[in-house]
Amino acid sequence: MPRPRGFDEEEVLAAACNRFWDNGYAATSLDDLMSATGLGKGSLYGAFGDKHQLFLRALDDYRERFLCGIRSTLLEGTGSPWRRLKAFVMAIAEGASTEQGLRGCLLANSSAELNNRDPEVLARSRSTFAALEDVLAQCLEMARDRGEIAAEADPREQARLLLAVVEGIRFLGQTGIGRAATRQIARSALDAVPKG
Amino acid sequence: MPRPRGFDEEEVLAAACNRFWDNGYAATSLDDLMSATGLGKGSLYGAFGDKHQLFLRALDDYRERFLCGIRSTLLEGTGSPWRRLKAFVMAIAEGASTEQGLRGCLLANSSAELNNRDPEVLARSRSTFAALEDVLAQCLEMARDRGEIAAEADPREQARLLLAVVEGIRFLGQTGIGRAATRQIARSALDAVPKG
DNA sequence: GCCGTTATGGACCGCACGGTCAAGAACGCG
DNA sequence: CGCGTTCTTGACCGTGCGGTCCATAACGGC
Numbered sequence: 001m002p003r004p005r006g007f008d009e010e011e012v013l014a015a016a017c018n019r020f021w022d023n024g025y026a027a028t029s030l031d032d033l034m035s036a037t038g039l040g041k042g043s044l045y046g047a048f049g050d051k052h053q054l055f056l057r058a059l060d061d062y063r064e065r066f067l068c069g070i071r072s073t074l075l076e077g078t079g080s081p082w083r084r085l086k087a088f089v090m091a092i093a094e095g096a097s098t099e100q101g102l103r104g105c106l107l108a109n110s111s112a113e114l115n116n117r118d119p120e121v122l123a124r125s126r127s128t129f130a131a132l133e134d135v136l137a138q139c140l141e142m143a144r145d146r147g148e149i150a151a152e153a154d155p156r157e158q159a160r161l162l163l164a165v166v167e168g169i170r171f172l173g174q175t176g177i178g179r180a181a182t183r184q185i186a187r188s189a190l191d192a193v194p195k196g
Numbered sequence: 197m198p199r200p201r202g203f204d205e206e207e208v209l210a211a212a213c214n215r216f217w218d219n220g221y222a223a224t225s226l227d228d229l230m231s232a233t234g235l236g237k238g239s240l241y242g243a244f245g246d247k248h249q250l251f252l253r254a255l256d257d258y259r260e261r262f263l264c265g266i267r268s269t270l271l272e273g274t275g276s277p278w279r280r281l282k283a284f285v286m287a288i289a290e291g292a293s294t295e296q297g298l299r300g301c302l303l304a305n306s307s308a309e310l311n312n313r314d315p316e317v318l319a320r321s322r323s324t325f326a327a328l329e330d331v332l333a334q335c336l337e338m339a340r341d342r343g344e345i346a347a348e349a350d351p352r353e354q355a356r357l358l359l360a361v362v363e364g365i366r367f368l369g370q371t372g373i374g375r376a377a378t379r380q381i382a383r384s385a386l387d388a389v390p391k392g
Numbered sequence: 393g394c395c396g397t398t399a400t401g402g403a404c405c406g407c408a409c410g411g412t413c414a415a416g417a418a419c420g421c422g
Numbered sequence: 423c424g425c426g427t428t429c430t431t432g433a434c435c436g437t438g439c440g441g442t443c444c445a446t447a448a449c450g451g452c
Contacts, residue, residue, distance in 0.1 A: 002428040003419045024309045026222035030410060040431050041411075047429090051410065102311055102318075111371055112308035113220045115298055122298075125371040160377055161384045167367045168360030175307055175321040181356055188357045192388035198398040199449045226440060236401045237441080243399090247440065 009047065010061070012037045017058040021106045024113050025055055055110075056120055062106045063128050070132060074139040081139050082148035085162075086190055092166050093186035096173025104174040108167070133163045140193075150194035158193055165189040205243065206257070208233045213254040217302045220309050221251055251306075252316055258302045259324050266328060270335040277335050278344035281358075282386055288362050289382035292369025300370040304363070329359045336389075346390035354389055361385040 019028050019036040030041060030051060037044065048054040070088070077084045095101055103109075111125040137159035143149045149158070169182050215224050215232040226237060226247060233240065244250040266284070273280045291297055299305075307321040333355035339345045345354075365378050 001420055001426065003417080003430085005429070006418085022312055024220075024222065026220060027309075027313075029408075031408085040429095042413085042430055042432080045411075104308055104311065108367065109308040111367075112300055112305040113223075115300065115370055116218055117223075122372060126373070129368060129371055129373070157380055157384055160381050161361070161388070164361050164364030164368060164381045164385070165357070166364070168362070168364030171304065171307075171363045171367060172325060172360060174311055175325055176318060177322070177325070184353055185356050185360045188353055189360070192357070197396065197450050199447080200399080202399070202448085225438075227438085236399095238400055238402080238443085241441075 005047070007037070007039060007043070012039060012047075013058050013061045016054055017062050017106065020055060020058055021062075021103055021109070025110060026113065056124075059107065059110060059121065059124055063124060066105075066107070067128065067131055067135075071135055074135050080146060080148060081142035082146070085136070085139050085143065089162065089166060089186045089190055090183070093169055093173075093182040094179070096169050097177065097179035097182045098173075101170070101173035102176065105170055108170065129163065129167070133159050136162050147196060150196055153194045162189060162193075201243070203233075203235060203239070208235060208243075209254050209257045212250055213258050213302065216251060216254055217258075217299055217305070221306060222309065252320075255303065255306060255317065255320055259320060262301075262303070263324065263327055263331075267331055270331050276342060276344060277338035278342070281332070281335050281339065285358065285362060285382045285386055286379070289365055289369075289378040290375070292365050293373065293375035293378045294369075297366070297369035298372065301366055304366065325359065325363070329355050332358050343392060346392060349390045358385060358389075 015036045015038075016033055019032055023032065030044070033039075033044060033051070033054070034041060039047075044054065048057055073088055074081075074084055077087075079087070107125050107128055110121050114121045115125075137155045140149065140153070140155035140158050140162075144151060144153060144155055165185065169185055172185075173182055211232045211234075212229055215228055219228065226240070229240065229247070229250070230237060235243075240250065244253055269284055270277075270280055273283075275283070303321050303324055306317050310317045311321075329352075333351045336345065336349070336351035336354050336358075340347060340349060340351060361381065365381055368381075369378055
């Protein structure tokens, strides 16, 4: 009966997400979004509402992909929990010091740009990093149960510290710090986790 | 002979700085800046050039105040180097988890918003955090010379790790993490520095 | 007190923004 | 094949943007 959509919603969100990621929220115009997604204004507004709603949808999309990737890496990946955690932190350090690292993280960038004035962005940011903290804590707990880290180590405390380090590395990578430095920070942070 | 300026350049820069800090670069309009500084367009443009140049001036101003405060705290403050460093890191943790903490750091916010497209902002960001790393390393070196931290500890490596932690705390504070968490992260990071 | 010089305020400009809307195209169904 | 429904396209709107400019005001020197 009705005419079906001529586009894939996920693809459009991914394109919009990339655009916001590269340019920031305020600096991304509707024309940018139109050319990035290939859709006309009418379609965009019909499907997503206004610019801000589209942004939040793109943010949610990003958040989901972000957390899914991390969960599968840290909780279901190959190797022992501690091994997975080490690989994760080192991979962050590698990624942060590449050209891609200059983009940073969409959620972090959005927080920095809009935090004070956009409670919806703030809430998404908070819940995402709280979730990341939880995943790190779970992984550390598994590592502790296996004796890979000290029995006295508090997984929650270590998770928070690693969360701060990881976000710090990402940020420093965004400012163009070198790969040697991000690697060393990651290594030092992992060394600082109490072992047996 | 000429008519003198009717305003204090530093005050104007501070006001503009605050405005950019609260709203971000793109979302701060010239009207915002005019009402914040009390100056008309003609005066602003006559004294600083266009919006972008004014922004860079405000950024430089911020950077200078930022680094001066940190240098005086870490290198010339009262108490031993390690004591000063502890107080500094804990103060970051306290500040990050207040209403003020939601504002974050102007340089960090600007980097996140403009990084990919504004090399001048990137350069300022990079040099500022490199300078902060240097100050931390100097302070740690003094602490090591006094035997407050382990002789084997590498001041540069520890400085980088602390830099990442500090920026991570600041970022997490910006996302609204609680004070208990920022305090614990700071404490854990300080505990992780190798002692005697 | 006059004059040269610069600062000032605000009118003004062109543009691009976010958003609306209506006319028509494309599809599934009967 | 034609109908109803929805999607799509693009012209259009008002607004606020960054930036320019000029008439005027305020000052210091003589």
